[in-house]
Amino acid sequence: MLNRRVFLSLAAGCAAFPAQARARRLGRLVVIGGAEDKLSDRIVLRRFVELCGGAPSRIRLISAASADPAGAWALYQKTFAGLGVADCEPIDIPDRATADSPGVTDQILGADGIFISGGDQRRLMDLLWETEAFKALHRAFHLRGCCVGGTSAGAAVLSRHMLVQGEATRLPEKEAAELDIGLGFVADAIIDQHFSERGRLARLLSVLAQKPHMLGVGVDENTALVIERGLGIEIVGAGAVTLIDGRQMKSNQEEVDSRDHLEMLGLRLHLLPAGHRYGARAGDPLSRAMPPGMREAIARLVAPGPIRG
Amino acid sequence: MLNRRVFLSLAAGCAAFPAQARARRLGRLVVIGGAEDKLSDRIVLRRFVELCGGAPSRIRLISAASADPAGAWALYQKTFAGLGVADCEPIDIPDRATADSPGVTDQILGADGIFISGGDQRRLMDLLWETEAFKALHRAFHLRGCCVGGTSAGAAVLSRHMLVQGEATRLPEKEAAELDIGLGFVADAIIDQHFSERGRLARLLSVLAQKPHMLGVGVDENTALVIERGLGIEIVGAGAVTLIDGRQMKSNQEEVDSRDHLEMLGLRLHLLPAGHRYGARAGDPLSRAMPPGMREAIARLVAPGPIRG
Numbered sequence: 001m002l003n004r005r006v007f008l009s010l011a012a013g014c015a016a017f018p019a020q021a022r023a024r025r026l027g028r029l030v031v032i033g034g035a036e037d038k039l040s041d042r043i044v045l046r047r048f049v050e051l052c053g054g055a056p057s058r059i060r061l062i063s064a065a066s067a068d069p070a071g072a073w074a075l076y077q078k079t080f081a082g083l084g085v086a087d088c089e090p091i092d093i094p095d096r097a098t099a100d101s102p103g104v105t106d107q108i109l110g111a112d113g114i115f116i117s118g119g120d121q122r123r124l125m126d127l128l129w130e131t132e133a134f135k136a137l138h139r140a141f142h143l144r145g146c147c148v149g150g151t152s153a154g155a156a157v158l159s160r161h162m163l164v165q166g167e168a169t170r171l172p173e174k175e176a177a178e179l180d181i182g183l184g185f186v187a188d189a190i191i192d193q194h195f196s197e198r199g200r201l202a203r204l205l206s207v208l209a210q211k212p213h214m215l216g217v218g219v220d221e222n223t224a225l226v227i228e229r230g231l232g233i234e235i236v237g238a239g240a241v242t243l244i245d246g247r248q249m250k251s252n253q254e255e256v257d258s259r260d261h262l263e264m265l266g267l268r269l270h271l272l273p274a275g276h277r278y279g280a281r282a283g284d285p286l287s288r289a290m291p292p293g294m295r296e297a298i299a300r301l302v303a304p305g306p307i308r309g
Numbered sequence: 310m311l312n313r314r315v316f317l318s319l320a321a322g323c324a325a326f327p328a329q330a331r332a333r334r335l336g337r338l339v340v341i342g343g344a345e346d347k348l349s350d351r352i353v354l355r356r357f358v359e360l361c362g363g364a365p366s367r368i369r370l371i372s373a374a375s376a377d378p379a380g381a382w383a384l385y386q387k388t389f390a391g392l393g394v395a396d397c398e399p400i401d402i403p404d405r406a407t408a409d410s411p412g413v414t415d416q417i418l419g420a421d422g423i424f425i426s427g428g429d430q431r432r433l434m435d436l437l438w439e440t441e442a443f444k445a446l447h448r449a450f451h452l453r454g455c456c457v458g459g460t461s462a463g464a465a466v467l468s469r470h471m472l473v474q475g476e477a478t479r480l481p482e483k484e485a486a487e488l489d490i491g492l493g494f495v496a497d498a499i500i501d502q503h504f505s506e507r508g509r510l511a512r513l514l515s516v517l518a519q520k521p522h523m524l525g526v527g528v529d530e531n532t533a534l535v536i537e538r539g540l541g542i543e544i545v546g547a548g549a550v551t552l553i554d555g556r557q558m559k560s561n562q563e564e565v566d567s568r569d570h571l572e573m574l575g576l577r578l579h580l581l582p583a584g585h586r587y588g589a590r591a592g593d594p595l596s597r598a599m600p601p602g603m604r605e606a607i608a609r610l611v612a613p614g615p616i617r618g
Contacts, residue, residue, distance in 0.1 A: 170505035248601060250598060261583075262580065264579070265597075266577065266601065267577070267578040268577060269576040269577070270573070270576070271576075273570040276572060289559060290559070291557050292575065294574055
């Protein structure tokens with residue numbers, strides 16, 4: 001894997017460089033369902049490092065979702081160092097004033113990769129929302145092609161409609177789960193994590209009943225959904241990614257009371273185990289064949305949100 | 310609710326009796342996901358009794374799936390007595406010779422309702438398969454309009470392809486669950502029970518990958534799927550029924566090894582909470598509106614298997 005800076009200089013200097021390869025450097029997201037292996041094969045974090053540009057890349061860590069940001073940072077620094085990344089630093093964001101500081105925006109704009117660790121997605125958004133750091137993250141992702149990875153709460157924040165919390169009920173219930181606004185790199189999907197391990201299908205269905213035009217995305221532990229903006233997705237790691245498409249759904253959300261069981265008819269479910277790639281465009285040579293309607297779902301998933309800032 | 314014998318004599322003697330009402334006396338199944346309430350409202354068992362013809366009906370209990378048939382019988386006898394049913398007797402089937410005896414077939418053919426309690430579905434089928442009792446059950450259901458109810462293992466046996474056992478894995482795996490032959494009252498569906506309580510979606514998906522033309526049916530505890538042959542279904546009780554339609558599914562079942570995670574694309578999922586009815590024919594006035602493809606799924610579910618014997 002080429003280092004991103006080397007790659008960009010190559011691409012700039014060589015008109016014959018494949019357009020698709022250039023496009024693929026743009027705006028990848030690595031959406032990790034939590035509990036990724038940090039000691040053994042580290043297949044998920046290894047892929048994140050590759051997508052940032054490999055060992056020479058500059059990786060910056062945002063651990064502000066955690067109640068112990070320094071502890072989270074130390075853990076990931078050691079892990080990324082073990083994967084050969086020497087230039088790996090924390091972006092310390094203790095408060096919103098710091099999130100507005102030039103020091104933080106410079107760190108973000110200089111990164112090849114940003115990694116957002118877990119904790120509480122609302123704590124992170126309270127610190128970042130509409131700050132200079134927030135805008136810098138958008139510029140880094142949309143304009144500079146920075147790879148953005150997030151795990152657990154750090155994965156949930158990547159979508160615009162962010163799943164905050166909710167009981168892992170057995171059956172979907174009206175208003176069982178709470179939504180807020182996330183970073184917005186994924187515009188038309190709602191991301192849940194620790195998905196099959198914590199049996200969160202019912203919780204994700206509960207929010208889809210509220211937002212039937214969103215795609216539901218459940219990412220398992222030690223598993224990454226890699227989103228290549230406009231192109232396609234790839235599943236990496238140990239588990240699977242579950243996609244739930246409710247565009248044709250009929251639900252009784254409007255007829256029932258809060259916490260009643262929901263009727264949800266006509267959902268489309270796609271279970272994507274690690275090791276496969278699914279293109280958003282017909283003719284992608286690496287992509288799996290898809291049943292009716294699935295390519296449109298993938299296209300929605302890889303459609304970027306609007307740039308903020 | 311009319312007693313079945315009274316009803317039939319009325320129907321026979323009265324040409325003006327509505328044709329649909331007559332048809333609705335034929336071959337109802339009450340598929341219960343286990344752990345049905347036996348003490349309080351008893352809504353599920355109360356509905357079973359109603360469908361048998363109410364308090365005056367003759368209900369016979371098959372508890373041979375249980376390791377303690379006498380204990381199971383005593384429990385249900387007390388419960389049905391509490392619901393006003395005086396004529397409620399066990400059909401004792403300790404071995405296959407008894408299953409071939411005229412005493413047992415007479416009991417079956419004289420019943421308004423047969424209730425099959427839980428335990429081990431394979432133990433039950435080992436006793437019944439192709440015996441005279443098996444054929445009598447088919448005649449009772451198909452020709453005499455006997456209502457057949459089953460709970461837990463007694464629900465699993467009602468389909469032709471019977472889910473026997475399998476680990477409740479988080480994700481569907483090739484060959485994770487085992488199928489055998491059941492009683493065959495439901496021809497085109499595979500029934501699982503204790504469904505959302507035991508998180509059995511992955512197990513049911515695993516068998517659907519083997520049998521993609523079957524409809525997957527997951528019934529929750531204290532919940533009944535009432536199947537009215539050829540007409541429609543109704544959900545009764547506390548939980549929901551999950552239908553999974555794999556007709557348009559693409560899976561990698563043929564490409565992977567045993568116990569590998571399965572890719573399953575394009576499944577259709579319908580979550581039906583208690584309290585609703587879904588007709589197999591357009592224009593059913595009590596039926597809920599359905600999204601594309603769902604009515605065909607219901608029609609498959611209410612299509613009877615062939616009569617055996």
